[in-house]
Amino acid sequence: MTTGRAPTGTGPWPYAVWALTRGWLLACVFKVVTVAGPDVTVDVSVIYRGWYEVLLTGTYPLDDVTWQYPPGAALAILSPALLPSWEYATAFFVLVLVCDALVLGLLLYAGRRPGIRAAGAWVWVAGVPLLGPTVYARYDLMVTAVAVAALLAGVRRPRALGALAAFGALLKGWPALLLVGVRKGRPTRAAWTSAALSAAGLTVAFALWMPGAFAFLAFQRDRGTEIESLGALVFHIARQFGWAGRVELRYGSVEFVGPHVELVSALALGLAVLALGWLLLWRLRARLFAVRTPAEAAFTAVLLFTVTSRVISPQYVVWLVGLAAVCLVFRGTAMALPAVLVLVAAGVTLLEFPIGFGSVVASEAWGVTLLVVRNGLLVAASLIAARRLWRSTVPDRPVGPRAEAARGAAGGQPSRVAR
Numbered sequence: 001m002t003t004g005r006a007p008t009g010t011g012p013w014p015y016a017v018w019a020l021t022r023g024w025l026l027a028c029v030f031k032v033v034t035v036a037g038p039d040v041t042v043d044v045s046v047i048y049r050g051w052y053e054v055l056l057t058g059t060y061p062l063d064d065v066t067w068q069y070p071p072g073a074a075l076a077i078l079s080p081a082l083l084p085s086w087e088y089a090t091a092f093f094v095l096v097l098v099c100d101a102l103v104l105g106l107l108l109y110a111g112r113r114p115g116i117r118a119a120g121a122w123v124w125v126a127g128v129p130l131l132g133p134t135v136y137a138r139y140d141l142m143v144t145a146v147a148v149a150a151l152l153a154g155v156r157r158p159r160a161l162g163a164l165a166a167f168g169a170l171l172k173g174w175p176a177l178l179l180v181g182v183r184k185g186r187p188t189r190a191a192w193t194s195a196a197l198s199a200a201g202l203t204v205a206f207a208l209w210m211p212g213a214f215a216f217l218a219f220q221r222d223r224g225t226e227i228e229s230l231g232a233l234v235f236h237i238a239r240q241f242g243w244a245g246r247v248e249l250r251y252g253s254v255e256f257v258g259p260h261v262e263l264v265s266a267l268a269l270g271l272a273v274l275a276l277g278w279l280l281l282w283r284l285r286a287r288l289f290a291v292r293t294p295a296e297a298a299f300t301a302v303l304l305f306t307v308t309s310r311v312i313s314p315q316y317v318v319w320l321v322g323l324a325a326v327c328l329v330f331r332g333t334a335m336a337l338p339a340v341l342v343l344v345a346a347g348v349t350l351l352e353f354p355i356g357f358g359s360v361v362a363s364e365a366w367g368v369t370l371l372v373v374r375n376g377l378l379v380a381a382s383l384i385a386a387r388r389l390w391r392s393t394v395p396d397r398p399v400g401p402r403a404e405a406a407r408g409a410a411g412g413q414p415s416r417v418a419r
Helices: 013-029 042-056 073-082 088-110 119-130 132-136 140-154 158-172 174-181 186-209 216-221 232-241 261-285 293-307 316-329 336-355 357-361 365-393 401-409
Strands: 246-250 253-257
Touching (some): 013 119, 013 132, 042 088, 073 088, 073 140, 119 132, 119 316, 140 158, 140 174, 140 293, 140 316, 158 186, 174 293, 293 336, 357 365
Antiparallel strands (some): 246 253
């Protein structure tokens, strides 16, 4: 007698490996274990704690240019208040651990469904510790948890996907891209309407809650080229030939300042516009939507906007790890290779920051090599993901409504159309 539920085949191993690796991460952020390089916990114990104190006064950090986050970020910064008897940083690290465990639980629970597997959970178990202690010393893992929940809920409930995507976008912007791959027709109308209504309601609520909810827009606009971004490689190499610029701590990140920086920043913006144009074209041409398409499209979109960003901070990679994990939940996903490249990039990121960050700041050969490898892996993952998304969803010839309906009735799995 069968239960109709696909076995996970995982046993206790995901939990055991998760516990061991997360124990190591906690030992790092609590400074029981020392990792070479700068202290990554300063952002929490100093910067986040400072914002926390300001937010408690009833206003956003209007005079702090390092506050470059949407208004919902205040919820993450204030979250340690849920554990009032604990010191701020301690409470923050514990709450990140809880979100980490929540993601694992969601991925394993999803793996119990027919047609779903546990590979996604293993991507999460392995990918997070590859980034090192930085992943627990930023609030990006919390946002990633919302994104994972949105995509998994969206398999059956597009409205839930829309609401969670809107909430995630007000935490840190990028979860808005989760909406790009929703199946056309009624699911799209449900998800996008839910997202619009949720975003509107939350935006009004944040604006009424405290003054300065949207001050971050001006601070974000003025950012330059951060030294870990793809465009920064131009200046790392140019410094070897006497480029007259310099490195400065600006707007909360280490950026290049000097000749031609504005031009490279503008080119990065242009590449982001091209990425947006490609996504819009894909959306118009796509016809073969499978149950896994929203996750694959979201993964591809976030990859594209990450590599074209003026900033590729180490914690950004946890977004990609989370989305890759959701993609690999589905059997037959086209994103296995890009997911592997992201995992390797996560490991290189740890070598680049915090371990080799001094070498990166000085544009030394080792630091530049790490950046070339890490950013090269992300670019390769982006291009491969985009190509595979296109091939799996855009037919070789037009597909009529009847063919699409038949494919949907067969389980939503795309098939190649003969030439």
